[in-house]
Amino acid sequence: MVYTEKKIENELRKRGYKITPQRRTIVNTVMRSREHLTPAEIYERIRQEHPGIGLVTIYRTLEILAGLGLICEMHAGGNCRSYLMRRPSEHHHHLICSDCGTVIDFTDCDLGELERRLSKKTSFKINGHLLEFVGQCRKCREKTMAG
Amino acid sequence: MVYTEKKIENELRKRGYKITPQRRTIVNTVMRSREHLTPAEIYERIRQEHPGIGLVTIYRTLEILAGLGLICEMHAGGNCRSYLMRRPSEHHHHLICSDCGTVIDFTDCDLGELERRLSKKTSFKINGHLLEFVGQCRKCREKTMAG
DNA sequence: CTACTAAATGAAAATCGTTTTCAGTTAGCA
DNA sequence: TGCTAACTGAAAACGATTTTCATTTAGTAG
Ligand SMILES: [Mn+2]
Ligand SMILES: [Mn+2]
Ligand SMILES: [Zn+2]
Ligand SMILES: [Zn+2]
Numbered sequence A, B: 001m002v003y004t005e006k007k008i009e010n011e012l013r014k015r016g017y018k019i020t021p022q023r024r025t026i027v028n029t030v031m032r033s034r035e036h037l038t039p040a041e042i043y044e045r046i047r048q049e050h051p052g053i054g055l056v057t058i059y060r061t062l063e064i065l066a067g068l069g070l071i072c073e074m075h076a077g078g079n080c081r082s083y084l085m086r087r088p089s090e091h092h093h094h095l096i097c098s099d100c101g102t103v104i105d106f107t108d109c110d111l112g113e114l115e116r117r118l119s120k121k122t123s124f125k126i127n128g129h130l131l132e133f134v135g136q137c138r139k140c141r142e143k144t145m146a147g
Numbered sequence C: 001c002t003a004c005t006a007a008a009t010g011a012a013a014a015t016c017g018t019t020t021t022c023a024g025t026t027a028g029c030a
Numbered sequence D: 001t002g003c004t005a006a007c008t009g010a011a012a013a014c015g016a017t018t019t020t021c022a023t024t025t026a027g028t029a030g
Helices: A005-014 A021-032 A039-049 A055-067 A112-122 A138-146 B005-014 B021-032 B039-049 B055-067 B112-122 B138-146
Strands: A071-075 A082-086 A093-097 A103-106 A125-136 B071-075 B082-086 B093-097 B103-106 B125-136
Touching: A005 A021, A021 A039, A021 A055, A039 A055, A055 A071, A112 A125, A112 B125, A125 B112, B005 B021, B021 B039, B021 B055, B039 B055, B055 B071, B112 B125
Parallel strands: A093 A125, B093 B125
Antiparallel strands: A071 A082, A093 A103, A125 B125, B071 B082, B093 B103
8 A cells, every 4th residue: 555645634624633744744755765865855955945943843844743553753773863754555675785874675574483583572562563674785896895 | 703902903993994982992891791782872872981082082982883894773663762782693683572572583584585676677786774673572562452 | 010102081072963942924714 | 794613823842863063082104
């Protein structure tokens, strides 16, 4: 299931959130992007069409969208900056190049068995998981070899 | 292989780092602890014996130790704070309670197959992975029920 | 042991991402 | 058309981390 902007607006309305021009732009920007965007990046993109928008509003809207599960957050290992991405239709994870930051999505993680085992052993109710592989993409590896 | 303080000192010396009383205390503090400590927590613990130590020094030392792989960093999902922990002898991961922050270590992750598949498909050289489960521990679940 | 020097330290300021505060504006509804 | 709760943006506050810089010190060479 792919989210259309209409669907997202309905989702927001349903929860009592208002549809403002700012929110529309933010949703639109995040939806259009194939890459993971930081709040600052979203801000920069929007500012060109819609100067005067506040970075705070970006934060507030992203928080709501993430809360509703309409977008998802990514925490890149090293520098601890949190990126935001549009949510593909399925559950997914990331393979990140530690040199250039390239992010590749993948969907097969198959952690159900492990989750069940852990849950049983620890009496935790497990709600989710974070899985990231870190490595070097081909380009960066070649660069390293050359250098 | 468990790191002794002597071994760590040697490792540092080998790389040209000096062994200062501050570094000794930091290594000692991190080694003694069974829990994951934030830089601030380490600072607080050390301050009692060794007032006058600077938080900066904690940061700088932790950075070196992490760089050498002698300790490892943890990035707790939500608030993006990075915790530091002593490195157990084996590769391990975390199960975190989103309510109270309790962290449980586990060692079985069995991601080798997936790693090989991804590596082949993407031409990445994969160097590591980050796996965290997030949920609610028993106590917090009971509290929720009661409330 | 003494002198030297690169490395390390700590105080203070700077930076960075994020959150709070608050006064003014607006979406959605009666 | 008017009301009001929700929303907005500027500014300030915030907390974690980093940088700067003057002073001190570990390790070493004499
Ligand atoms: Mn993704
Ligand atoms: Mn651990
Ligand atoms: Zn790369
Ligand atoms: Zn808990």
